[in-house]
Amino acid sequence: MDLQQHVLVVPCPAQGHVKPLIKMAYNLAYHGIKVTFANTEHVGGKILAAMSESDKEQCPIRLVTYSDGLESSPEKRDGPGMMDDLKKVMPDNLEKLIKQINDSDNEPITCVIADLSVGYILEVARKLGLKQVAVWPAGPGSLALSLHVPKLIETGIIDENGSPIGNELIRLSEEVPALKSSELTWSCPGNPTVQKMLLDYSLDVKQAAENASIVLCNTYYNLDSSSCAMIPNVLPIGPLPAIKKLNPSSGTLSSQDSTCISWLDKQPANSVIYIAFGSTTVFSQKQFNELALGIELSGHSFLWVVRPNIVNGSFPEYPNNFLERTAARGKIVEWAPQEEILAHTSVSCFFSHCGWNSTMEGLSHGVPFLCWPYMWDQFFNKNYICEMWKVGLSLEHDEDGMISRHEIKTKIYDLLTDDGVKTNALKLMENAKKSVNEGGSSYENFKSFIKYLEA
Template sequence: MDAVPMTNQKKAHVLFVPYPAQSHVKCMLKLAKLLHHKGFKITFINTQSNHKRLLKSGGTSFLAEASDFQFRTVPDGLPAGTDDDIEYTQPIEELWSYLGTNFHDFFLDLVSELETRVTCIICDGFMTYTNMINAADMFKVPIILFWTMAACGFMGFYQVKVLMEKGLVPVEDENDLIDGYLNMEINWIPGMEGICYRDLPEFTRYTKPNDPSFNFLMETAQAADNVSHMIIHTFDDLESRLVEEIKSLFPNVYTVGPLQLLLNQITKETKKSNFNGYSLWKEEPECIQWLQSKEPNSVVYVNFGSLTIMSLEELLEFGWGLVNSNHYFLWIIRADMVDGEPVVLPQDLQEMISKKGFLANWCSQEEVLNHPSVGGFLTHGGWGSIIESLSAGVPMICWPVSGDQQTNCRQMCKEWEVGIQIGKNVKRDEVQKLVSVLLDGEQGNRLRNKARDWKKLAESATGSYGTSALDVEKLANQIMKL
């Protein structure tokens, strides 16, 4: 059900403002491509270094066939550099601080220079701290917030406002942040019954009202109250009661996931891969070639996302646990994953990995997850990874690190029954055991069957008359009215 095609003279112009991290850029690019297909003119804003990386990885190759889709860039505080050093991942705190100070003015200049008037702004919910709502008001342009996460992830962040209203945060004394307090049940969120304080983003656990991160969350939550339209990357069947609750709190909510499955509806007649074109790293095709020789459901795929930093000790515990499981594994290890330093594995571990494992710096994750040889996914629990795994019908082992990952992990294990959580203090014996459970055990089969059920529901939601397909149509029609 496509929106009525627009003539060039009447094309609505949508400006996308993503939070400059891999998963956010990827998700917003998918929605941008979807709306572009429906006839909208798109301007997509990247930071300069992220855009260099996107160009280098081939992420803009679709533009060869895409008129009225343009990228614009803003500075991010990094030196211009050369093509050889753009793999550098900027520390998120450094980027956050720089954009908080400078992005608003950059944005005003950028919009002023656009040849076509902007019809509306689709802004990442986490970019509101740069005063984006004020900028939209200055240009008299409507703004729509896009939460590139699950409904549970959004609600987890939104709770900082609710917890403060209830007098539960900030915590007066750091000594109160013990198990008894962290195990306090948050019993007022339909669809998240039984969730505990420890399952909410760790950013809510602050003792000082003037903490910058605490104030960032408060401002983000309050921003959600100040817009009339918002988008969430989920599908109704997955989080039905929670989506219903959010729709009772906010006037216009669109659930548009999984976006990849909606894009597949457009490209299913082509022979090209549907999964490429969103990565800030060069994807290594050797990963798929290695998977080709493996039996169905025989490989565990391991990827902790684009931002996770771990200690060398943790990396080695994962490595020895994977090796000792005696299962095949495809392991993505970013060059900067260990405390930002180059990863050097011990020789004896490298030799053992070579027998059943394959290491790479990055891959086309959705292509990997949809490969028949992949039977499980060891993940950090970022929402992009979880919804991609659900779309492929692949069960998970989750090692949450930060942000919404703990909330996602709790829902994945308790509500959706597609995953197992691994302990925060990772040990090789536990890794070995859970990999075997996931690929060999009866529990793993139950999780896999449940994941396949969710895959079918995701496909239904993105079919011609599915809830997500209809909400994208409503969103497109709403933008056209603007």
């Protein structure tokens, strides 16, 4: 009798990484692969706290934890040096975990599937004689950019610290949107130490990607075939949300406020602006005020996700009487079941930070974007959304570096009256559905991945 295949899935310990990998893990389990999902103790505790009892009972994968080594310095978990700290302890702790599982389990681990952000874990798999598969939870364009770092240095476009040498736009190919020097994924003007750290991270990602036998990516081939062509061994299997219906709380690190769905049920079709900026975006209080007043000036109903830590240094404070003035047409929650919201008929557009998970979820539901990127790959994603796919509009800063309330009001109006953008969004939704339906590119790629695991 053949031994059942048993994979260990290891995400980077952050919301934007855990959620897509847990979706992929559920899909593997539904296809008969035994899956153990390894989180840090800190992240694992948050996931369990956010899951309902029925979610826990029906969970098709085994959740395990390991130490991130930061128990005595928890403040480092949100700092720029977290990746360096993880790299020091994670390989040894994962090796111990694999050996513990294999000593106690009749079906030992046969493959490690690691987030490329912690891609050095694949060296542990190689050392133990296991299959090594990488996952890139962001877009293929940002991975192609990491793979091009040495060439960008060699050709004098950036220096060895990642700073652009000139002011020209940076282009990986004619088919890929150009980047301004300030939009590079490692760019951190004014903080050369953090920028060098992020550049080194990109180089680590490059090395792990080139060493992996397969690089799974949450995209579909036709969405960005040019970037996919630049990545060795890439296997697009997205959009992950559409492969298999999952319980909405799967993989979230915060409790979701499901009352917003019943609120949406009472709103007319295409009437609500959904506003959510992910788990890391931070505003100044002044900018937060402009955002609130811009939403109010638009005159539209809105559903707004406002984390307690969305304002730098304190809890967010709303402009005077804003909550009272907008109570009849607005709902504000701390965290929300985003995919359910984007699938709702009352939602007209997605006011977003353009993180890749949000980008794929919006594309999967044919929702136009209003783009306000914050950091990392979000600027690159914004360029795809606005320039290449033409499914959204971006906001422009004023001379003081602010996004004004009037800019927000104007762009909301422009977006919601642009029939071309909505038409393009619906086309991409149909393409996304085709890719994951039987015979589609992502469907076939996922089938071939299952065969690779079972071989």
